[in-house]
Amino acid sequence: MKAGNPNKFARYAWAVLGYNIFVILLGAFVRSSGSGAGCGSHWPLCNGEVLPRAPEVATLIEFSHRLTSGLALLLVGGLLLWARRLYAPGQPARAAAKWSMVFIVVEALVGAALVLLQLVGDNPALLRGVFIAVHLANTLLLLGALTLCAWHAAGGAPVQLPKGAEAAAVWLGTVLLVVVCSSGAITALGDTLFPAASLAEGLQQDLDPSSHLFVRLRVWHPVLAIGTGVYLIVLARMWDLNGEPAAVRRTARTMMAVVGLQWVGGTLAVVLLAPLWIQITHLLMADVLWVLWVLLVATVHSVRAPSVSRLQPVPA
Numbered sequence: 001m002k003a004g005n006p007n008k009f010a011r012y013a014w015a016v017l018g019y020n021i022f023v024i025l026l027g028a029f030v031r032s033s034g035s036g037a038g039c040g041s042h043w044p045l046c047n048g049e050v051l052p053r054a055p056e057v058a059t060l061i062e063f064s065h066r067l068t069s070g071l072a073l074l075l076v077g078g079l080l081l082w083a084r085r086l087y088a089p090g091q092p093a094r095a096a097a098k099w100s101m102v103f104i105v106v107e108a109l110v111g112a113a114l115v116l117l118q119l120v121g122d123n124p125a126l127l128r129g130v131f132i133a134v135h136l137a138n139t140l141l142l143l144g145a146l147t148l149c150a151w152h153a154a155g156g157a158p159v160q161l162p163k164g165a166e167a168a169a170v171w172l173g174t175v176l177l178v179v180v181c182s183s184g185a186i187t188a189l190g191d192t193l194f195p196a197a198s199l200a201e202g203l204q205q206d207l208d209p210s211s212h213l214f215v216r217l218r219v220w221h222p223v224l225a226i227g228t229g230v231y232l233i234v235l236a237r238m239w240d241l242n243g244e245p246a247a248v249r250r251t252a253r254t255m256m257a258v259v260g261l262q263w264v265g266g267t268l269a270v271v272l273l274a275p276l277w278i279q280i281t282h283l284l285m286a287d288v289l290w291v292l293w294v295l296l297v298a299t300v301h302s303v304r305a306p307s308v309s310r311l312q313p314v315p316a
């Protein structure tokens with residue numbers, strides 16, 4: 001490690017992670033309030049101006065999302081510069097800072113493409129669903145890289161997955177979680193574009209073969225979410241956490257509790273027709289669940305730990 005204060009860097013990295021989650025939630029607010037076209041199809045300018053004059057509410061919402069995400073880009077840039085000063089090449093915190101930069105640039109490009117291709121407002125194009133799913137998957141990669149950066153900076157040892165079934169099990173859990181979240185983003189888009197007046201009407205729409213694809217896909221998100229949640233819980237229970245520090249066991253328990261909360265939150269979203277506060281809470285908890293999953297996988301597989309397979313049945 002080069003000269004500098006790694007504790008301050010770790011605190012900064014956690015703060016950048018928290019700030020990025022805030023920007024993501026603001027992005028969901030842009031979608032659910034239909035403000036994505038608030039700056040017209042202009043990017044990076046807003047309605048052709050650097051600073052919109054006499055803006056409407058939608059313009060204010062979209063513009064504040066652009067300002068806050070621009071600041072997020074600068075903060076991640078700062079993270080990378082600081083990591084390069086503090087750590088030698090190849091050190092995990094520095095590598096994670098570099099990946100954070102890559103993913104936030106992709107995030108900005110996908111956001112810009114949504115605006116420039118006019119995949120905003122009430123545009124129901126299928127391409128919009130693809131972009132939204134990719135946007136959310138990339139968001140998770142960004143949060144994962146920021147989480148690992150902060151965790152390594154705070155003293156987390158390098159991570160190495162043992163080969164074989166163990167690695168496959170971890171990758172499967174990771175991919176499933178990304179797919180669940182991306183399918184949730186399409187569900188949210190369907191709810192925004194084709195709102196139902198009642199639960200019965202919503203269910204009718206879901207089953208109607210003439211409904212838009214986003215609406216017909218809605219039914220799959222809960223199915224995937226329940227299956228994936230069960231899988232993550234089983235995996236966490238099978239990891240032999242007995243020898244791990246209390247903090248690791250706490251992370252595992254918290255992750256399992258968040259899966260349960262997501263099930264409750266998702267059910268409320270269906271029953272109450274997804275009011276804004278539930279949309280935001282459900283997305284926040286999805287991000288928290290992802291961060292906890294990344295932390296759990298990292299702590300269980302840091303090189304301190306024995307490299308033998310950790311998959312062991314939990315004693316009854």
Ligand code: HEM
Pocket residue numbers: 028180181182183184185186187188189191192221222225226228229259262263264265266267269270274279282283286289
């Ligand atoms: C592991 C559990 C779950 C995860 C990680 C998860 C994740 C997500 C994510 C990331 C979104 C997109 C939010 C947005 O872009 O604004 C979403 C939306 C949604 N989820 Fe889930 N979800 C889970 C469980 C469930 C369950 C069990 C249900 C139903 C019983 C459900 C119902 C919904 C609904 C209705 C939406 C759309 C809300 C809206 O209109 O904004 N979710 N979910």
